Amino acid sequence: MLETKTLSLPVTLPTGFEECERCIGRLRDSLLQMGGVQSVEVDTETSTMTLVYDPHLAPIEEVERRAGQIGVDLRERFEHKTFNLVGLDCPDCALKLEKGVGRLNGVLWVSTNFASSRMSVEYEPDKTDVSTISRRVRDLGYSVRELGLAPGAGEAVRIPGRWQLSRQTVLTAISGMSLLVAVVLSRQGFDAPARALFALAAIAGGLYAARGAIYSLRSLVLDMNFLMTAAAVGAIAIGKWPDAAMVMFLFSLGNALEAHAVERTRESVQSLVELFPTQARVRRDGEEVLVPVGEVRVGDLFIVRPGEKIPTDGKVAAGASTVNQAPITGESAPVEKSPGNEVFAGTVNQQGSLDITATATAEDNTLARIVHLVEEAQAEKAPSQRFTEVFGRYYTPIVVGLAVIVAVLPPIAWGTEFRTALYIALTLLVVSCPCALVISTPVSIVSAIGNAARNGVLIKGGSHLEAAADVRVVAFDKTGTITTGEAMVTDIIPANGFSREEVLSLAAGVESRSEHPVAEAIRQAAVHQGVPIAEITDFEALTGMGAAAKFDESTCVVGNSRLMEHLGVDMSLQADVLDGLQREGKTAVLVASDGRLAGIIALMDTVRETAREAFRKLRRVGVERIVMITGDNEATARAVAQDLDVDEYYAELLPQDKVDIVRLLIERFGSRVAVVGDGVNDAPALAASTVGIAMGAAGSPTALETADIALMSDDLGRLAYTIRLSRRALRTVRQNIAFSLVVIAALISTALLGRLTLSLGVFGHEGSALIVIANGMRLLRFR
Numbered sequence: 001m002l003e004t005k006t007l008s009l010p011v012t013l014p015t016g017f018e019e020c021e022r023c024i025g026r027l028r029d030s031l032l033q034m035g036g037v038q039s040v041e042v043d044t045e046t047s048t049m050t051l052v053y054d055p056h057l058a059p060i061e062e063v064e065r066r067a068g069q070i071g072v073d074l075r076e077r078f079e080h081k082t083f084n085l086v087g088l089d090c091p092d093c094a095l096k097l098e099k100g101v102g103r104l105n106g107v108l109w110v111s112t113n114f115a116s117s118r119m120s121v122e123y124e125p126d127k128t129d130v131s132t133i134s135r136r137v138r139d140l141g142y143s144v145r146e147l148g149l150a151p152g153a154g155e156a157v158r159i160p161g162r163w164q165l166s167r168q169t170v171l172t173a174i175s176g177m178s179l180l181v182a183v184v185l186s187r188q189g190f191d192a193p194a195r196a197l198f199a200l201a202a203i204a205g206g207l208y209a210a211r212g213a214i215y216s217l218r219s220l221v222l223d224m225n226f227l228m229t230a231a232a233v234g235a236i237a238i239g240k241w242p243d244a245a246m247v248m249f250l251f252s253l254g255n256a257l258e259a260h261a262v263e264r265t266r267e268s269v270q271s272l273v274e275l276f277p278t279q280a281r282v283r284r285d286g287e288e289v290l291v292p293v294g295e296v297r298v299g300d301l302f303i304v305r306p307g308e309k310i311p312t313d314g315k316v317a318a319g320a321s322t323v324n325q326a327p328i329t330g331e332s333a334p335v336e337k338s339p340g341n342e343v344f345a346g347t348v349n350q351q352g353s354l355d356i357t358a359t360a361t362a363e364d365n366t367l368a369r370i371v372h373l374v375e376e377a378q379a380e381k382a383p384s385q386r387f388t389e390v391f392g393r394y395y396t397p398i399v400v401g402l403a404v405i406v407a408v409l410p411p412i413a414w415g416t417e418f419r420t421a422l423y424i425a426l427t428l429l430v431v432s433c434p435c436a437l438v439i440s441t442p443v444s445i446v447s448a449i450g451n452a453a454r455n456g457v458l459i460k461g462g463s464h465l466e467a468a469a470d471v472r473v474v475a476f477d478k479t480g481t482i483t484t485g486e487a488m489v490t491d492i493i494p495a496n497g498f499s500r501e502e503v504l505s506l507a508a509g510v511e512s513r514s515e516h517p518v519a520e521a522i523r524q525a526a527v528h529q530g531v532p533i534a535e536i537t538d539f540e541a542l543t544g545m546g547a548a549a550k551f552d553e554s555t556c557v558v559g560n561s562r563l564m565e566h567l568g569v570d571m572s573l574q575a576d577v578l579d580g581l582q583r584e585g586k587t588a589v590l591v592a593s594d595g596r597l598a599g600i601i602a603l604m605d606t607v608r609e610t611a612r613e614a615f616r617k618l619r620r621v622g623v624e625r626i627v628m629i630t631g632d633n634e635a636t637a638r639a640v641a642q643d644l645d646v647d648e649y650y651a652e653l654l655p656q657d658k659v660d661i662v663r664l665l666i667e668r669f670g671s672r673v674a675v676v677g678d679g680v681n682d683a684p685a686l687a688a689s690t691v692g693i694a695m696g697a698a699g700s701p702t703a704l705e706t707a708d709i710a711l712m713s714d715d716l717g718r719l720a721y722t723i724r725l726s727r728r729a730l731r732t733v734r735q736n737i738a739f740s741l742v743v744i745a746a747l748i749s750t751a752l753l754g755r756l757t758l759s760l761g762v763f764g765h766e767g768s769a770l771i772v773i774a775n776g777m778r779l780l781r782f783r
Helices: 021-032 060-077 091-102 130-139 167-187 191-218 224-237 241-273 366-379 383-413 418-432 435-454 462-469 478-482 500-511 517-528 561-567 572-583 611-620 634-644 655-669 683-688 701-706 718-752 758-781
Strands: 005-010 037-043 048-053 079-086 107-113 118-123 143-146 157-159 163-165 279-284 287-292 301-304 314-318 321-324 335-337 354-358 457-459 473-477 483-494 537-542 546-551 554-559 587-593 596-607 625-629 648-650 673-677 691-695 709-711
Touching: 021 037, 021 060, 048 060, 079 130, 091 107, 091 118, 091 130, 091 191, 118 130, 130 143, 167 191, 167 241, 191 224, 191 241, 224 241, 224 418, 224 758, 241 758, 383 418, 383 462, 383 718, 418 718, 418 758, 435 457, 435 462, 435 718, 435 758, 457 462, 457 718, 462 691, 462 718, 473 478, 473 655, 478 483, 478 596, 478 625, 478 634, 483 500, 483 517, 483 572, 500 517, 500 546, 500 554, 500 587, 500 596, 517 587, 517 596, 554 561, 561 587, 572 587, 572 596, 572 634, 596 634, 611 625, 611 634, 611 718, 625 634, 625 655, 634 648, 648 655, 655 673, 655 683, 673 683, 683 691, 709 718, 718 758
Parallel strands: 473 625, 473 673, 625 648, 673 691, 691 709
Antiparallel strands: 005 048, 037 048, 079 118, 079 143, 107 118, 157 163, 279 287, 279 301, 301 354, 314 354, 321 335, 457 709, 483 596, 537 546, 546 554, 554 587, 587 596
């Protein structure tokens, strides 16, 4: 019989390899090639590797040696690099870059993120290098600078007004001025100098387009650079120098404006990145020293003075203050912090000095995770975006073929003058590229996701944004979502001559030795009401029923009705009271002294203050049904449901039961069901829903990873905002698509009739792209 063992080993991957699925696969495949190794699982979050192997065929020493050697081999054979790109202003550009860079010898994998303007490359350093990759990007018509570095002399430079000064911007200005002077000279009869200036305007405006067209052909992509260059060359060939100059200037100007507009949408992510502080004041060897935030390690004690940003996640060790958490959670009011409270990276300390123990590094804190997830979300393609890209992929070649037919067929079949037919064909080329259509969706999605992130809502991608727009049923977990998850004393009912204060004092005294959440609620009630806590002795925990202790020679017992029945305590006079509390969904804790009932303390998990208003807002935005699903008992669930006017509720559910309820709701109402939970206990239900929404996700990696949408704070009011934003985004996308298709149809039909000049065609093409960008950018200002 085959003998197998399971072994867990720490695995150390080179920096940048942890998230590379290809490198993890190489590690796994290499180990599986060893005789005797049957399975390999790698957990990058815990940096461990679990193997099932035959110890006779694969000795543990050999497995450990091989695993370590693979890490060395990976580091020597492969490199990962991320580049910041300048000039990436359309999704087609991203596709062209991927194809162009991917053809380099030694490049194994390329992924271009249009939303964040970044390109990630995996390559073999013995075959290519960073400079070669950067040169290829520049050859394709774009600029590149390494992450974290200021732009170089030849790259984009930030100047006031959020504009970027670049070579292309300068060339556009030269083209425009040359064109203006050429038009004036032409009208004055100076034809020779006018033609020279028209040529200069065409060359200056078309330099980048021509270079991009060459590499577009090499990448086998017919993009706008190729179409515009072909149109300008054709215009020059038939003597239309003013048209050629106008085409190149307008195209260059349009590109500059589009690049500026798209960059504005990217600032939603950049504003999050700018929250990162650069230094931390760490206490080491009894002294405070300033260190780069990247050097802060888990367990370090750092000090944050009033007005300073908190460098990384941590827990307050000493001091008290208020912290502005708006950048992370979207909360408008500062939050009080005292020893034991959590704080998040990028939030601002306002009043007192805080000593904080780091619980995460700069690379793995809440802010870093949010930035990473927002960038991933903006890169994910929504269903409508996939439609526009597929449309553009087939549409452009068809129109190019149509342009060839228009240029050739009329002169042959009907004797049309070739120059006239060619001019119409060139105009058709200019207006054929569906740039406005292709860019209409991503700009809207990026803007909406960026707006949400600034307001404490993390939407994990365009598909989830569109799904949220169609939500009509919202199912809520109860404990910790609708309610605070913390029990509070609501009633104190004395009996048999005991006073209210005596009942609370005795109960708090006995519960002072207990760790149960109910015990903590009773102790807190005594403190808040100024009732002294009884000094007790001989404490005894009675598992599942309560606790007992001595007070002034009297035996005090605190617990449930089952305990009282067991001890023979008479509760008959309070039977109606107990029934009433249960109907109200409250938990009854009974207090007895020397066998006599002293009183009843009622507790209840309190409903969040924002819940009622949040439900009203949801109904106002068109949510048709609000459902509550809970593991709590029927009486408590019924009381909360009636209090909040919930449409239906399901109680006493196990996690798998909640999944069944969610599936039942989807069967009844279609794929329009959202589930709101804490992102941990409710993970199965969140996964089963159309849209899973985790609440209070700040600082919780599990919640951030589990849900489709994460509310960073505990504010249920953000739900209605999220649905409204999603619907506005979807409406904007549909507006842009419809507008783009109408403009394309109008331009093509007008061009085919010969009633559209080249310059007007470029103006219509670039103008429509700018209009859909501007319309999408309005989502940045949505409130």
